[in-house]
Amino acid sequence: xxxxxxxxxxxxxxxxxxxxxxxxxxxxxxxxxxxxxxxxxxxxxxxxxxxxxxxxxxxxxxxxxxxxxxxxxxxxxxxxxxxxxxxxxxxxxxxxxxxxxxxxxxxxxxxxxxxxxxxxxxxxxxxxxxxxxxxxxxxxxxxxxxxxxxxxxxxxxxxxxxxxxxxxxxxxxxxxxxxxxxxxxxxxxxxxxxxxxxxxxxxxxxxxxxxxxxxxxxxxxxxxxxxxxxxxxxxxxxxxxxxxxxxxxxxxxxxxxxxxxxxxxxxxxxxxxxxxxxxxxxxxxxxxxxxxxxxxxxxxxxxxxxxxxxxxxxxxxxxxxxxxxxxxxxxxxxxxxxxxxxxxxxxxxxxxxxxxxxxxxxxxxxxxxxxxxxxxxxxxxxxxxxxxxxxxxxxxxxxxxxxxxxx
Numbered sequence: 001x002x003x004x005x006x007x008x009x010x011x012x013x014x015x016x017x018x019x020x021x022x023x024x025x026x027x028x029x030x031x032x033x034x035x036x037x038x039x040x041x042x043x044x045x046x047x048x049x050x051x052x053x054x055x056x057x058x059x060x061x062x063x064x065x066x067x068x069x070x071x072x073x074x075x076x077x078x079x080x081x082x083x084x085x086x087x088x089x090x091x092x093x094x095x096x097x098x099x100x101x102x103x104x105x106x107x108x109x110x111x112x113x114x115x116x117x118x119x120x121x122x123x124x125x126x127x128x129x130x131x132x133x134x135x136x137x138x139x140x141x142x143x144x145x146x147x148x149x150x151x152x153x154x155x156x157x158x159x160x161x162x163x164x165x166x167x168x169x170x171x172x173x174x175x176x177x178x179x180x181x182x183x184x185x186x187x188x189x190x191x192x193x194x195x196x197x198x199x200x201x202x203x204x205x206x207x208x209x210x211x212x213x214x215x216x217x218x219x220x221x222x223x224x225x226x227x228x229x230x231x232x233x234x235x236x237x238x239x240x241x242x243x244x245x246x247x248x249x250x251x252x253x254x255x256x257x258x259x260x261x262x263x264x265x266x267x268x269x270x271x272x273x274x275x276x277x278x279x280x281x282x283x284x285x286x287x288x289x290x291x292x293x294x295x296x297x298x299x300x301x302x303x304x305x306x307x308x309x310x311x312x313x314x315x316x317x318x319x320x321x322x323x324x325x326x327x328x329x330x331x332x333x334x335x336x337x338x339x340x341x342x343x344x345x346x347x348x349x350x351x352x353x354x355x356x357x358x359x360x361x362x363x364x365x366x367x368x369x370x371x372x373x374x375x376x377x378x379x380x381x382x383x384x385x386x387x388x389x390x391x392x393x394x395x396x397x398x399x400x401x402x403x404x405x406x407x
Contacts, residue, residue: 003029003127004323005313006146006155008134008168010034012050012109013285013302014161015116019063020310020396022123023404025317029155030120031148035131037117038110040073044260046108047187049213049221051077051200051296053104055388055397056303060115062396063307064122068115075106075215077200084204084354087366091373093383103200103387106213106221109299129153137171137281143324144280157324159282159309166287169273174283178271181292181351183208184231186224188263189215190246193255196220202294203250204354204365209294210249219260222246223293231265268292270344276337277329282309289340292347300388301340307396308335314403339391 005021007014010032021028040046052060060066080103083090095103120126129148136147143154160168169176201212208225215221224234224246234242243257271290276283285302312332316323353365372378384390388397395401 002143002154002156003027004155005029005157005159006031006144006153007159007161009160009162009166009285009287010130011161011163011285012112012116012299013306014159015113015120016059016063016065016303017159017161017284017306017310018126019065019116019119019123020307020403021313022064022119022126024125024314026125026313026323028126029153030126030128030130031132031134031146032128032130033133037113039114040070040108040111041261045073045189045215045219045221046110047189047221047261047264048109049106049215050109050112050299051104051213052107053300053386053388054100055393056300057105058399058401059303059307059394059396061399062401063119065112065115065119068118069107070111070115072216073108073111075213075219075221076102076198077104077106077214078102079197079199080202081199082202082204082369084362084365084369086204086206086357086362087369089366089369091369091379093379095383097376097380098383098387098389100387102198103383106200106215134168134171137168139172139278139280155280155324156322157280157282157313157329159284160287161284161306162287164269164271164286164290166283168281169283169287172278172281174278175274176271177274178269179348181268181270182227183225183268184228185266185268185293186222186226186231186234186263187266188222188224188242189260190220190222190243190257191260192218192220192257194218194253196254201250201253205249206356208355211294211296212250212254213296224249225268225292225294228267235263235265270348272341272344276333277326279326280324282329282332284309288336289344291340291344292351294347294350295343295386297343297347297386301343304339304388304394304397305336307394308332310403311394311396335392
């Protein structure tokens, strides 16, 4: 069988690309190694969550996935409060300053996955290959050949959306440049005695940032980035001790916590592929880049990759150009690589400034936060950038935008 686009990896980013190519003339394949999607727990919340920007919200609406989201499980944040443990600096962001009712949402990854798959079920031009794994890719002049176990397929374009340890990227020998942050993220869901006030809270500790991300009710997702040694200690503490440590770190602002479900620990590393494209191949999402989670941009960058690539493929079809040619794909790389690199370097800068350091660095960050809080125009620019409201953005980040005529 010959397909136009074969997406390897059925995570949120790969599924977003498939949805963005829905209703198009392209025949799209999706390869996913797992046989079943993880569903949200009946009681409580999953610990793996993503912060959705306004741009990602618009994208999910435009590709038809938003209506399938369980909105009672979405946490909205209208404000954000950031402060530093080593100085008196703090900054407060409010969506009202942008004329927006909110700054974004906190969503369980598995819930987004389910919503995207439900949308795909209605798309006649998207075909699942699941469970299956790509055993071999051979790139030829007019197409790529893929071997999935005993199945052989051809595709004009192969898109690697198979994560930070992308087998497609590694199999093709595309180099990556990386940096180990020497930090692990401890993730958990907690219930607080006091309300989170639909606010995303972040405190910069000496060992790394601690984020409290609002979920419905008094529930919050915790992302505690710290040293590998302390991460192990925090995971091994009993529930009462963990909640006590969390309460102390947050200066008892929430009146105490109770733990909901299990904790997870994940190593943090930045990496960036040397190039995103080759003839017949494109990388998107974590297969192309990973970033420190301190600003919650990881999933949003991947979503932007997906819809930018979809727009490039749309334009190629309009101009009757080969969607898998390097000349077409390089437009996608030029569009996305610079922006992703800028965000990565910005996160590296924040990480250097706010994690550890002597009194001089503490003074700089304290003054920086306080000055930012006092200059409305600066705050607005930061919020607009973080919310995905400025820059060379794909069409699907705009309200009610469509790439293809609906059938």
